[in-house]
Amino acid sequence: MTQWWALLIVVYLSVYLAATQHRRKALYPSAHRIKRGTYSLINPTFQRSVEDVNLLFEILLAGMQIQGGEHSMLIPDEELASLKSVDKLMVICDDVLPKRLSDIRRLTAELYQRRQPLSWQDFERTVLTLVYSTQTLARVSNPQQRGAWTDAVIQLFRAVQKDLRPS
Known part of the structure; x- marks a missing residue:
């Protein structure tokens, strides 16, 4: 009887550890790595205030x-591009943002499986990934690639939309 309980506890703990590791899996793993020669931030985020949100909106409207x-980022407005916070x-x-279609598909699959709301950092990155994917879709001419990028854009849009819905 004691061995049975010990076995049950071991199985429970292994399932619990697997579940907690799955929940902690980062949507954007590269945000937690520091590369040499870049702005030394771990888990960088742009929006920390209402002014930052307005600035990002202005940058996007300027044609980023x-x-x-x-x-890979180009801001046509030199004044906006020169701001220190743009770094x-x-x-x-x-x-941080995934650029390969396979990485974006991995991201959309993980977003689809999420049950809890995105953190504000992950929401920001998901919206920027949506911007990147939409801009890439506009440049692709191959019909098969176009279909794949269209699917990625739709999945990212649905993830953002799902996160914005009240619980």
Whole structure:
């Protein structure tokens, strides 16, 4: 009888540990890695105040482009691009956001499985990934790639929409 309880406890603990590790799995794992030569932030975020939210909106309206590769963010407005706080946004766009379709599909699958609301950092990154995916979709001409990117955009939009709904 004692062995049975010990076995039950071991099974329960292993299931519990697996479940807690799954819940703690980062949606944006690269946000927790520091790269040499970049703005030294762990888990960087851009929006910390209402002014930051308004600034991001202004940057997006100015025509910010996020493209694949290093130094992938372009802000056509030189005045906005020169702001010090934009450095954080550049790190997020260059080093944190997924750029490959396979990485974005992994992200959308994890977003689909989530039951709790996104953290504000993950919400910000998901919206920026949606912006990147939409801009990439606009540049793709191959019909198969276009379909795949369209699906990614729809899934990201649904994830944002789901997070904005009241519980």
